[in-house]
Amino acid sequence: MRREPKADLDTTPIPHDAEALLQQFGCRATRPRVAVLDALIRHDGPIDATTLTELAQANEPSIHEATVYRTIGVLSELGLVNHVHAGHGPSLVRLAGNNDLVAVCQDCGAIADIPQAAFGPMIKAVERESGFVLEPGHFALEGVCADCLELR
Amino acid sequence: MRREPKADLDTTPIPHDAEALLQQFGCRATRPRVAVLDALIRHDGPIDATTLTELAQANEPSIHEATVYRTIGVLSELGLVNHVHAGHGPSLVRLAGNNDLVAVCQDCGAIADIPQAAFGPMIKAVERESGFVLEPGHFALEGVCADCLELR
DNA sequence: AATCTAGTTGCGAGCTGGTCGCAAAACCGA
DNA sequence: TCGGTTTTGCGACCAGCTCGCAACTAGATT
Numbered sequence: 001m002r003r004e005p006k007a008d009l010d011t012t013p014i015p016h017d018a019e020a021l022l023q024q025f026g027c028r029a030t031r032p033r034v035a036v037l038d039a040l041i042r043h044d045g046p047i048d049a050t051t052l053t054e055l056a057q058a059n060e061p062s063i064h065e066a067t068v069y070r071t072i073g074v075l076s077e078l079g080l081v082n083h084v085h086a087g088h089g090p091s092l093v094r095l096a097g098n099n100d101l102v103a104v105c106q107d108c109g110a111i112a113d114i115p116q117a118a119f120g121p122m123i124k125a126v127e128r129e130s131g132f133v134l135e136p137g138h139f140a141l142e143g144v145c146a147d148c149l150e151l152r
Numbered sequence: 153m154r155r156e157p158k159a160d161l162d163t164t165p166i167p168h169d170a171e172a173l174l175q176q177f178g179c180r181a182t183r184p185r186v187a188v189l190d191a192l193i194r195h196d197g198p199i200d201a202t203t204l205t206e207l208a209q210a211n212e213p214s215i216h217e218a219t220v221y222r223t224i225g226v227l228s229e230l231g232l233v234n235h236v237h238a239g240h241g242p243s244l245v246r247l248a249g250n251n252d253l254v255a256v257c258q259d260c261g262a263i264a265d266i267p268q269a270a271f272g273p274m275i276k277a278v279e280r281e282s283g284f285v286l287e288p289g290h291f292a293l294e295g296v297c298a299d300c301l302e303l304r
Numbered sequence: 305a306a307t308c309t310a311g312t313t314g315c316g317a318g319c320t321g322g323t324c325g326c327a328a329a330a331c332c333g334a
Numbered sequence: 335t336c337g338g339t340t341t342t343g344c345g346a347c348c349a350g351c352t353c354g355c356a357a358c359t360a361g362a363t364t
Contacts, residue, residue, distance in 0.1 A: 028331055030341060049321080064343050069322065085294065087237045088351090090321060103284045112284055118277040125270040131298030132255045132264055139294040142237065146283030180360055182312060201350080216314050221351065240322090242350060 025078045035060035036071040037080070046084050046092035046102050046111055086111075086140035099137040105145035112145065177230050187212035188223045189232075198236055198244035198254050198263055238263075238292035251289040257297035264297065 018037035022029040039055035040047070047055075053068045072093050075081035084092040086104045092111075100113040116136055123134045144152070170189035174181040191207035192199070199207075205220045224245050227233035236244040238256045244263075252265040268288055275286045 028340065030331065032342070062343075065321095066323075066344080067342060070341080085237075085239045087291065088243060091240065103278065103282065103286070105284070106287065106290070112282050114278055114282055114284070118274055118281070122270055122274045126255065126266055126293070126295075129270070130255065130264050130266055131301075132257070132266070132293070132295045133301060134255070134293050134295035135258065138258070139239065140291065141278070141284070141286050142291040143278075143284045143286035149283075149285060180311065182360070184313070214314075217350095218315080218352075219313060222312085 021080070025080065027074060027078065031060055032056070032063045032067050033071050033074070035063055036068055037075065040075075040081065040093070040095055045113065046086075046094040048090040048092055050090065052093065082137055084138060084140055087142055092140070101136050101141055103141040103143060103145075105148055106142055107144055107148035107151075110145045110147070114141070173232070177232065179226060179230065183212055184208070184215045184219050185223050185226070187215055188220055189227065192227075192233065192245070192247055197265065198238075198246045200242040200244055202242065204245065234289055236290060236292055239294055244292075253288050253293055255293040255295060255297075257300055258294055259296055259300035259303075262297045262299070266293070 018034045018041060019029045022033055022037060027033075035056040036052065038059065039052055043052070043055060049065065049068055049072065052072075053063065053065045056063050056068060072081060072083075076083060076093075080096055081093055082096050082098075084094065084102050086092050086102065087106070089104075089109070092102065098113075099116050101116055101119065103112045103114050104110070105112075119136055123136065126132055126134055170186045170193060171181045174185055174189060179185075187208040188204065190211065191204055195204070195207060201217065201220055201224065204224075205215065205217045208215050208220060224233060224235075228235060228245075232248055233245055234248050234250075236246065236254050238244050238254065239258070241256075241261070244254065250265075251268050253268055253271065255264045255266050256262070257264075271288050275288065278284050278286055
């Protein structure tokens with residue numbers, strides 16, 4: 001089983017049509033996969049596997065959560081999708097191309113997208129000082145959101 | 153059960169003596185707790201619960217992992233200990249007072265401490281733009297360490 | 305020192321997020 | 335339409351962590 005993208009995210013226009021997208025990337029466009037990718041395209045922003053399963057089941061009721069996990073794996077190998085590790089909860093997935101950072105509220109679990117612009121200098125500083133090359137967009141920031149701050 | 157520190161981390165000198173420390177914070181200095189806190193003091197840097205259990209068992213062989221988790225909970229309520237959520241692996245704990253950021257290598261799992269100095273401006277920027285007040289030191293940065301970069 | 309009691313422990317069961325092996329089904333090129 | 339792979343659904347399983355409960359203990363009171 002080859003799992004090398006036939007298409008290239010950087011140069012290929014991405015059709016927002018799950019089936020075409022899968023074929024373009026040279027992988028089988030099965031009904032469950034189409035349902036998962038389609039749900040991911042429709043849903044804007046990071047989402048956990050369980051919720052994604054529910055969304056996909058709207059179109060493809062028999063789809064199993066294990067299949068969703070496997071599909072996420074495939075899409076991620078193709079570079080179509082990113083994992084975001086968020087705190088102690090389940091990890092999140094989102095369409096690639098958005099490299100904003102995700103911030104999770106420790107109190108209420110709210111998720112905010114934070115434009116990554118602010119982080120460039122920090123990433124460089126970390127690399128200079130420790131040799132670590134950060135991959136922002138793969139981990140979540142934790143903190144307290146404005147609403148929960150008021151309630152404290 | 154009250155769980156409010158009698159001593160204050162900011163003003164109280166911290167004896168590096170687990171038993172005294174526990175008493176100072178007004179909680180029962182049981183043998184298992186002393187063993188856990190002692191291991192934590194001796195071990196420098198973030199550590200996961202399983203490894204911490206093994207260290208503590210060196211002094212207190214019968215100590216159970218559930219007890220270690222509960223002890224971590226208590227110490228954390230007292231502000232003596234911080235959780236760090238690290239990627240997909242188990243979460244890490246460390247003595248409070250060190251607010252450096254933890255960076256985890258995606259490839260080999262190596263852990264690096266990164267002085268938090270570089271992050272001040274970023275934290276402010278995030279607060280300004282999104283209202284989120286980050287708690288650095290509670291989440292881990294992910295990336296690739298210098299060694300693994302070479303191997304790629 | 306002996307007693308008392310709230311707080312703590314060890315233990316096993318249980319929960320959640322995620323992975324795996326396998327037989328049956330689906331995809332898709334010929 | 336058919337055939338060989340790939341993929342799916344399913345249930346079993348694993349790791350990390352939490353919980354309920356009966357037994358035990360620290361440490362205050364006498």
